[in-house]
């Protein structure tokens with residue numbers, strides 16, 4: 001059966017119950033866990049890995065959730081699905097809806113998502129609307145739409161998406177011979193992914209498959225750091241809200257839906273939250289690219305954040321660390337080219353001599 005080829009439905013005993021013939025799959029999951037040999041050496045952290053969720057059918061981690069949620073939507077007889085998105089959710093939803101023979105409605109912030117993501121939802125036949133607002137504004141409009149029409153809502157609070165998105169936790173443990181890593185580091189936007197992975201590890205723990213939970217940590221961009229601000233507020237420091245702003249457009253979110261769950265995961269596992277600058281993101285992305293592991297800027301916050309955690313003593317040298325890379329490098333080629341044209345960093349800030357020379361050559 002098609003579902004047997006899916007890295008998500010391999011774990012069907014732990015997933016929502018749908019009939020075999022109702023499963024909507026594009027053979028998602030089963031993504032590689034790469035050993036990051038060069039960055040491991042640079043950081044003196046021998047056991048450094050990347051779980052590359054960009055190696056999914058629509059090139060982001062969203063596919064693992066969409067296979068579960070679209071299967072449920074189909075089983076329940078919906079004809080339309082909808083979401084607001086910074087681009088990856090919409091690309092995944094559109095593809096799975098098309099596979100299921102359903103229609104999809106996509107709301108994205110005008111001019112604030114990467115072109116390839118917009119192109120994907122069009123290619124997969126979604127009714128794609130660019131609204132003159134930000135992601136948080138798109139969510140507000142979507143709420144009105146689902147109140148008035150029989151549309152199945154596929155935003156990140158959808159519980160079935162969370163079910164599918166927990167399965168990379170199982171794959172990570174499986175790939176490490178059923179040993180948990182000490183740290184799993186995840187980019188934070190709407191905070192669904194950290195919540196889902198937290199659930200995955202917790203379930204394995206409850207089943208006795210995992211003696212100790214890994215510490216799950218969240219990294220945000222400085223300009224889109226609501227979780228960082230929340231944690232500050234818990235310690236009594238009030239920070240003024242600002243409009244979310246980062247070139248890592250996937251995580252340009254000011255009001256994350258799943259913040260309470262994310263806080264619970266951080267507390268249950270002893271993980272931490274860090275923020276990283278635009279320059280740190282750009283540099284980290286180049287450092288991954290330079291060892292053959294391409295990802296989009298939102299994914300690269302994990303490496304940048306790890307470096308801060310090392311400096312702060314929150315990661316010890318002998319520990320096993322897994323970075324969650326959420327999207328493929330081709331999702332945002334404009335960003336990469338801007339970096340190598342020297343538009344994001346000064347020449348003396350780039351990753352290594354080869355890249356400095358390349359940046360110079362391109363500018364000349």
Ligand code: F0G
Pocket residue numbers: 060062084085086087088089090156187188189190191192193194250251296298299326327
């Ligand atoms: N990385 C990428 C590449 C993303 O697309 C997203 C979220 C995140 C990280 C953050 O994950 O929201 O679960 O904390 N993208 C959503 C979207 C918001 O609409 O595609 P999160």
